[in-house]
Structure formats: C-alpha cells, structure tokens
Amino acid sequence: MIGIMKRPLPLGRRRIAAFLAVIGIAALSLVAQAGSAQAASGTTLTVASDTEISTFNPFLAYFDGELNIINSIYPALTIGDAKNNPVGYLAKKWTTSGDKLTWTFTIRSGLKWSDGKPLTAADIAWTYNLVMTNDTAATANGSLVDNFAKVSAPNATTFVVTTKTPQANMLYTSIPVVPEHIWKSKVSDLKNFKNMDFPVVGYGPWQLVGYKTDQYATLHANKNFFMGAPKYDTLVTQYFKNSDAAVAALKSGQLGQAGGITATQFKALKNAPGIQTYQQAPTGWTGIEINPGAHTKKGKTIGTGNPILHDKKVRNAIAWAIDRKTLVTKVLDGLGQTGAGYIPSGYPQWAWQPTGTELVGYDPAKANKILEDAGYKKGSDGIRVDPKTGKKLKFRLGTHSDTTTDSQIATYLEGWLKAVGIQLTVQPMSFTQLNQDLAKGDWDILMDAWSTGADPTYLLSIQTCGVLPNEDGSGGNTDAFYCDPNYDKLYKTQIQQFDKSQRADTIRQMQTKLYDADVDIMLYYSDGLSAVRTDKTANYMFGKANAQGIYPLQNLFYNWRTASPVASKGSSNTGVYLGVGIPIAAILVAVGVVAVRRRATAADRE
Amino acid sequence: MASPNAVDPISGAEAVASVAERPRDADLGRSTFWSYFVRKFLAAVVSFGVTLVIGFVLFSIMPSDPVATLTRGRPVGAKQLAHLKETLGVDQPIWHRFLTFVGHTLTGNLGYSWQYRQSVAGLIESRIGPTLLLTGSSTLISIVLGLWLGARSGWRPGRPLDRISSGVSLTLWSVPTFWLGIILLVLFSVGFGPIPALFPAGGMSTPDYSGSTVGYVFDVIRHLVLPCLTLVLVVFAQYVTIMRSSIIDELGSPYLLTARAKGLRDDMVRRKHAVPNALLPSVTVIFLQLGGLVGGAITVETVYSWPGLGYLTFEALRTPDLPLLEGTFIVFSASIIVMNLLADMLYRVLDPRVRAQ
Secondary structure, eight states, X not given: OOOOOOOOOOOXXXXXXXXXXXXXXXXXXXXXXXXXXXXOSSOEEXXXXXXOOOOOOTTTOOSHHHHHHHHHHSOOSEEEOTTSOEEESSEEEEEEXXXXXXXXXXXXXXXXXTTSOBOOHHHHHHHHHHHHHOTTTTTTTGGGGTTEEEEEEEETTEEEEEESSOOTTGGGOXXXXXXXXXXXXXXXXXXXXXXXXXXXXXOXXXXXXXXXXXXXXXXXXXXXXXXXXXXXXXXXXXXXXXXXXXXXXXXXXXXXXXXXXXXXXXXXXXXXXXXXXXXXOOSEEEEEEEOSOOBOTTXXXXXXXXXXXXXXXXXXXXXXXXXXXXXXHHTSTTOEEEOOSSSOTTOTTTOOOOOGGGOOOOOHHHHHHHHHHTTOEXXXXXXXXXXXXXXXXXXEEEEETTOHHHHHHHHHHHHHHHTTTOEEEEEEEOHHHHHHHHHHTOOSEEEEEEEOOSOOHHHHHTTSGGGSOOTTSOSOOOSSOOOOHHHHHHHHHHTTOOSHHHHHHHHHHHHHHHHHHTSEEEEEEEOEEEEEETTTEESOSOSOOOTTSEEOOOOHHHHHHHOEEOOOOOOOOHHHHHHHHHHHHHHHHHHHHHHHHHHHTHHHHO | OOOTTSOOTTTHHHHHHHHHHSHXXXXXXXXHHHXXXXXXXXXXXXXXXXXXXXXXHHHHTSOOOHHXXXXXXXXXXXXXXXXXXXXXXXXXXXXXXXXXXXXXXXXXXXXXXXXXXXXXXXXXXXXXXXXXXXXXXXXXXXXXXXXXXXXXXXXXXXXXXXXXXXXXXXHHHXXXXXXXXXXXXXXXXXXXXXXXXXXXXXXXXXXXXXXXHHHHHHHXXXXXXXXXXXXXXXXXXXXXXXXXXXXXXXXXXXXXXXXXXXXXXXHHIIIIIIHHHHHHXXXXXXXXXXXXXXXXXXXXXXXXXXXXXXXHHHHHHHTTOHHHHHHHHHHHHHHHHHHHHHHHHHHHHHOHHHHTO
C-alpha cells in the first residue's frame, strides 16, 4: 500500500490570529496568577542585607549580613540594650566572686529550642567549651574566650565561667549559643558545615527557614519569644549587590528598609513619599595614621618610614593643618561629625571629645609656626627642609584604591599640607598591599578607618605595645606602631575595672594620650545612613533623635522585632501584571511574525 | 561561475551526500576526521595546560592577605589569625601551592574558598545555573536579532533600515553596560510618570514567593527581563556588524544572480543563498561568545544583583581569594577551549573547504 504523506496546510491568517488569541488568553491567566501569587500569606518585612551571605555557621561567620541573622536565630548570655549596655538574654542575673575571677550566671528556665528540646545551661557550656577547645570553632569568636580558664554548667539553670585574670568586659563578650543535640554530630566537619538544614533549629525572635544562594534568607517569627514576638510573620533579608538597586527597590516597595546608603541617595530619598530617612550615631572613624617610627617589640627599627615623622612637632603641625569641617561638608555631604576622640560618639558611654584648649582645630598659621619654630624652614619651592638632614618634608600618603572617599580626602590633604610646606605623594593601592606595607613599616602616612562594637577593648588593644611585631616581623597586629607604656598600664587597668564609670574614666584617659600623640589623627565620623518605608512599616527605629536629628545606634535585633506592618490601603498590582505581560507579549509577537512569514513564503518553499 | 573553492549554495548538500555514499571516500573521510579531531583535541589540551600555568602565575603574583581582609574590623586575636593562616594554607610556599593546584585540577577538586569558607566546586555549582540562564537567553536573543538585522542591513546597504540599525546598534555597543543597566533599572523598576514599576530591582525571584510552579517561572522571567535586555542591547551590535559586512561581501557573487535567474524572490535569495554563505564569520564570534557564557556578566550581575558566577569572580578578586579565582579560572578556560574545539568541528560541517584540509 502506498502511503500518502500529507503536507500540513499553511495556517491561514485567521487561524494564526485564533491560535495567538488562545495562547494570549492562557498567558494572561498565567500573568494574573503570577501577579496574585506575589502576596504570600501573613505579613512580610523585607530588608536589605548589609552584606552577602554564604554561611549560617556561627563559629565561622564574619560578614555582617550573616551575623545579623545569626544573632536573631541563636541566643546569647547577654545582649546590648537600646543604649548598647549589656542586659540579660539567656542569663537572668549574675554574680562575681570576690577575686573577680568567677562569674556565676543564672539561666532562664523553661526555654525550648525550636524543635521542642529544652534549652539549658548545658547547651551554653557545650558551646563555650567547643570554642575554647576546637580551633575551627574558635575562628569567629575565639578571642572572646582567650582569657577563660574553664566553663561549666553544674545544673540546668547555672552557668559558671572562671577567667584567668579579671575581665571587666565579660558581659559584652557573649557568643551565639547553639543546641548541643544538633551540633554534636557536626563537630567532626565543622569547617564545611554551612548550617543550611532548614528549618534551622535555634532560639531567638526568628527562625531561619530558607536561603536562596546569593539572594535572600527567609525567617519566620518565633511567636513564643520570651522578650515579645515579632510583629511581622516573616522576615526576608535580601542582598543587593549595589546600593542604587537597593534604593530603587525601596522606592518601588520591593524593600521595606535599606541601610548603608550613600549621602547622595540619602538626600534624594529625603522627600520621597512614604519613605523616612534616618541617621544613626557613628560607630567608626576615618583618619590618617602617621608612622612615628616602626619598630619591633624589642625596639628594632623596621621599614622605610620617613624619620622626620618621628618628630612629634611635625605630626602636630599636620594635625593643625587639616580642615576637618570641610571634609565633613564636602566628603560626607554634612552627614557626619568632625573627628577628634578615638571612640566614636555612637558609644557615648566611652566616647571622649577634647574641649577648649585641648582641641586641635584647623589653623594653618599655627601649623606653620610650629614647623618654623622647630627649625623646618621653607625652601625656594615652598617645601620645608629638615635642618638636621637637609631633606625636604616630602611624605608618601597611601590610600585605599577601592575607597572613593580616600581619593577625595587625599586631594584636600595635598593642598592643605602644601600650604604649610609639606609635600604629599599620593599612592593609591589595594587594601592588601596597604596592609602589607603597614605591617612592614614601609609607609609614611596612610588612610585608616576602624569601627567598633559596644565594647571598645579590641580597638584599644591595637594601640598597645604588646601587638607590635616580633623580631622576625611576624605576629604583629598594631594599627600604627604607637607604643606608650603609660597607655599600656591604663589598658590593663580598664580591663579589670568592674565599675563601669571607673572603666569609662580610664578609657577616656587613654583617648587623651592617643589624641596628644598625633599618630592616629581622626578626620571624621560618618553617620549611618538608612531609609525605611514608613507607609508600610511602623515602629522600625527605636530611641529618640537628638537635636541634630541623629538617632542613637540602632540594633537590628530590636528593629526587626519592633517593626509592625501598616494596614494596607490596597496596593496596585498593575506593574507586576505589565512586567509579566510585556515579555509574554514580546514572545507572542515574535511567534506571530514567524508564523505569518512562514505562511507568506509557503509558496516559495513548495 | 562560482570559484572552485566556493560552496555551491544550491547543490552543496546533495554534493556532500553523493560524496559520502562512496565507500572508499567515506573511509578516507572518517580517518581524516579522526586525525583532524585528535590534532585539535591535543591542541586544546595543550592550550588548557598553558592557560592553567599562566593563570596560576598571574594570581600568585597578586599581593594577597586574605586573613587580614576577612578579619578586617573584627576582634580577632593573634591565635585565631595564625590558625586561619594555617587552615587556609596561606603560608605555604608557592611551589607547594602550585603542586596542590595541579593535583586538585587533575582530580576535579577545585579547592576551598578562603572567603566563603566552603568548597569552590559547591560555590560554582550553585551559581552556574543562574549565570547560564542570563547569558544564554541574552546571547540567543542577541544572535537572532543581530543576524537578522545584519542580514537585512547588508542586503540593502545605505538604505534607512541599514542606517538606523547600524547607528542604533553601534551607539548601544559604545554605551557602558553598567550605565545602561542603572538607567534601565531606575526607569523600569522604580517607574516614571504614569508608568508604574514594571520589573524588580534585583535578584532572580521574589522572596517568600508562594505561587505555583508556573507562576514561579513567570516570576523568574520578570526578574530576567531587565538584565537580559541590558546585555542584548549592548551585545547585539557585534552580530549586526559582522553579518552586515559578510552579506555585503556576498552581494556581487554570481551564484546570487543564478538564484535570481531561477525566478526566486529577492527575499528568498537573501535567506536561502546569501545568508548561509555569510554565516561563517558569525559562527566564530558566536562560539567565542558561547565559550564566555559561563564567565557570566560581572557588571550586569552586579547592577541587578543576579546570583551568578561573574559576581563571584569579582568578589574573589577583591579579597583576593586565590583558590576561588583559580577554580573559576579553570572553569572559564575549559569552557572557552571546549567551545573553540566545537567550533573547529562545526566548521567541517559548515564549510567543505575545511574538510578538504
């Protein structure tokens, strides 16, 4: 039998139109489905993550975006309150022994991990022991337990820490506590454990229930959290790889809050409807460090630092030659404060600022006079000359090539120092290169920036003689080769002062010494800039803004828990429908054009 | 008459078929194919080896202090710093690192990322899908759009369509990708005037999405539109340009006259005869582009927060995270070399002149 192959008939225009109409209607129903499915059940707060997220393992996590989540899903002994003073979290109360070496914490009873197992002092002791004995577990928080001799949990509600020497900052050093029954089996391969078995068993205001690589983490509210349940049902922290996109997402309502925005974005958002911008007190400073003579612990000189800078008068003249107010106005767009004390004003309990005659302000005439009196006379080219060596006052200024503000600041510094007879050669370099040069002492002046948590111990420690490098150049952790035995004495005193106001006094004395040394010259403190959709979210910020409109330092642990949804006035999904509809329409048009063309050329093919 | 070396566009396929039907020639063809393949394959292996060594040397001379970068601003004591250095193998001498690198590459182990504290293979695996979705879809659209426009422009050079398509595509080609991305983002993800926000400002899907699978697919498409459009607008010009000039080269060919003499419409002459001959130079560019697909698109991924390999590489460079850089470098190099090998093989199919070599 001969089969007859029937060539399919070319579609007529009407058939094409009908076909496209059917496809179009089906697509539109999908569009509607896609649009309506946006609204998940319950209320969701979506915030921008501070950094990207790659692990939820609290023993390894470094990035802020990870730590913010970890602090919300695992408890700790204590936590900072709205003023960043430590208050009890798992610990209800505590006592210290007469020799100040033993701390006994009374732990809350009746708390349960999210899988229903009891949360007891044994979990705390197990976690702390792991950090003290396992090098991998110590990666993120090991330094906090360096001074611990032993920890124990004699019963379910008692946790005891014995320290090697008295440790005044004990209440600031809480580390995330994990459930022993879950983590015991993870210890053997802790290095590779990302803690992504969802839902993650923990305890806190939130429970981590999901994570999309490089995009967002999803958390559900713990309705039984003893401090009070979060007002939202779901929290999403989404990572935006650039702040312009985060701001766009905030404007379109995709995000409820975004932090870490730039001054330009902050000002642009100031009058945006439904959005409130807010400034937070600073937690860090930007400054320059001047090489006072790099040396090892035993005093051996190292590096290629210019010896002229060993002269305190030259460093002091540089401090007088800098117009910090202009930097705040021009570089920060006014959203910050001029620098002076070592600890920023975000921590008023420790901060110190010079007053009256202590203050080193902008006075080029005074800078010139200091240098003139010290014998540094100007040459014919306007650059001063060292009377001892005949060398010009020419210094290298190392800047971070990946930090925009560094190059802006450098331009100002060049001009201001030239006006007092000092020539700067700006050397932009990578963070790594700058750090390597710093450690070897191969620098004259470097841009520097630090921030701190509520306990300033670490920030103070990087100025002690004990962190200078060893004789072979290794093991150093110094910020700028500052070394003053009197400062070290005060450092040792403050760490043993259990009376907070006494400790604060000592820390302020240490700051006066740093200020006088002119090794680290603070340029400014930049405010934390954020914005929140107040038309959709209420009660996000806490505390009261001061006269300048600056809020106290915010803590996401509280922000996320206190934020509450504003009753919706019926938002439009038009954009979503169009957003899905446009690509579908484009595909349909393309298919239509091809079909019509195929019909038009069917005769040729035959 | 067509030159002896030119492809006979009308009877080319039949001619190849008739050649293939002759058994002795078929055997000969097969052995030629294998010797050609082996030659190209060995060349690819050597290229890969040389690329790896160059890559390792380049990355190794970069100043890097991952421990300082990772712990920047964190209260980490000297003991933990020393342990981190040991764990990450930062202190190992360069020859030791090279041997480890070669050993890892041969065994398919891409190492342990300093920055992300997890296996490099895992990091790449979780990001390769989104990258291929973005670069694959944009490349496909660019190729179709670019070749179509290029063929039409070249067929009637100097006409309005040619002027407009060449002008627009070259203008877009000259525009910095990140700039165009930001402009599109600000316009279409925030909305302007009466136009509402049409597309999301970033990511690959809506967080906390609770719709059906089909709805999720459309959600991903909605997220894909702007990054894909940005890439298409910037990239399609190269296809327009190459196709246009190739078509112009073919315009005077006698075989086109023959085709017209057969009574074919002008449109058919272009599509059936001119375009297939003009495609060869485009194939080179297409395969080069395909090889680079895995590399992602750093700027677009950054602007639209797309979870891809390009941004991962960028982050690895910032630390710098040498194991991660080396891992991504291996994958990118391998991808380009494999695609070049495929292009060489495909040339044999497309162009009988290569078969004759």
